[in-house]
Amino acid sequence: MGIKRPITIGRIDYANAWPLFHQFEEHASINSYEVISRVPSVLNRMLHNGELDVSAISSFSYGQNANDYVLLPQLSVGSVGDVNSILLFLKEPIERKRPERIAVTTTSATSINLLKMIMMMRFECTPEYVSAEPVLDSMLETTDAALIIGDPAIQASWKNHGLHVIDLGRLWNEWTGLGMTYAVVAARKQVADAAPEAIQAVYEALIASKQYNKTHLEPLITIACKQLGGDSKYWDRYFHSLQYDFGSKLQEGLRLYFRYAKQLGLLSHDVELTFFEDQSAQ
Numbered sequence: 001m002g003i004k005r006p007i008t009i010g011r012i013d014y015a016n017a018w019p020l021f022h023q024f025e026e027h028a029s030i031n032s033y034e035v036i037s038r039v040p041s042v043l044n045r046m047l048h049n050g051e052l053d054v055s056a057i058s059s060f061s062y063g064q065n066a067n068d069y070v071l072l073p074q075l076s077v078g079s080v081g082d083v084n085s086i087l088l089f090l091k092e093p094i095e096r097k098r099p100e101r102i103a104v105t106t107t108s109a110t111s112i113n114l115l116k117m118i119m120m121m122r123f124e125c126t127p128e129y130v131s132a133e134p135v136l137d138s139m140l141e142t143t144d145a146a147l148i149i150g151d152p153a154i155q156a157s158w159k160n161h162g163l164h165v166i167d168l169g170r171l172w173n174e175w176t177g178l179g180m181t182y183a184v185v186a187a188r189k190q191v192a193d194a195a196p197e198a199i200q201a202v203y204e205a206l207i208a209s210k211q212y213n214k215t216h217l218e219p220l221i222t223i224a225c226k227q228l229g230g231d232s233k234y235w236d237r238y239f240h241s242l243q244y245d246f247g248s249k250l251q252e253g254l255r256l257y258f259r260y261a262k263q264l265g266l267l268s269h270d271v272e273l274t275f276f277e278d279q280s281a282q
């Protein structure tokens with residue numbers, strides 16, 4: 001039993017995940033671990049390849065690999081309504097003209113598929129999607145619209161570029177009445193079976209970090225202003241609009257998302273949410 005090497009943990013390299021990971025080190029009781037900070041698409045690949053043992057990943061990537069993963073309970077990045085950092089920038093309002101070609105950031109999995117769903121089911125169109133680095137101006141050189149997530153989306157939203165902006169979290173909520181879960185924390189099933197105590201230690205540290213940050217947002221707001229720009233009012237509202245607990249409303253939204261993904265052929269199979277068993281509850 002156990003693993004005889006440092007446990008590898010993936011951290012999303014965007015402000016949206018800070019409330020889960022900031023102070024992780026201070027709360028970690030394991031002595032041998034490594035935290036690797038990357039954009040979601042890279043973490044998705046690394047967990048899939050076994051380069052990571054446990055990671056925050058796109059919820060869509062969990063759906064693709066649900067047989068090999070377990071979810072850590074009460075940990076997610078979601079919203080019921082505005083998410084503020086998953087944004088579609090359009091040259092023309094969508095009510096007037098459906099986009100024919102959309103540039104989508106290379107960093108996402110959940111939001112790209114959420115966008116495809118919204119286009120097909122809500123706006124009844126099937127644009128061409130081209131993958132691109134998340135730089136608004138260059139994305140829009142040859143397209144009608146651009147999807148950006150995370151910090152670059154926030155920074156693009158501050159610019160006065162005269163574009164029309166759709167917040168995908170708000171649109172999903174208005175359309176379905178539900179919340180949406182963009183990121184989950186998953187462990188490789190193989191590792192959770194072989195070393196449940198190591199995964200339990202990571203789980204407990206993330207929960208402790210999340211609880212601490214909930215009542216100590218000030219340091220995160222200060223770092224965000226310094227590193228990413230904006231003012232404290234913006235970041236206070238941003239962190240409060242995101243939901244980190246993976247509650248039943250957020251799970252319900254994700255289940256519907258997976259059902260739609262299957263229906264549209266974006267996923268090849270049905271997805272069940274399978275959770276890691278909290279070892280302290282036994």
Ligand SMILES: C=C(O[C@@H]1C=C(C(=O)O)C=C[C@H]1O)C(=O)O
Nearest residue numbers: 040058085108109110111150182
């Ligand atoms: C809220 C966000 O949620 C995220 C969106 C993801 C995706 O689209 O795959 C993955 C992880 C999160 O970073 C965001 O990026 O702004």
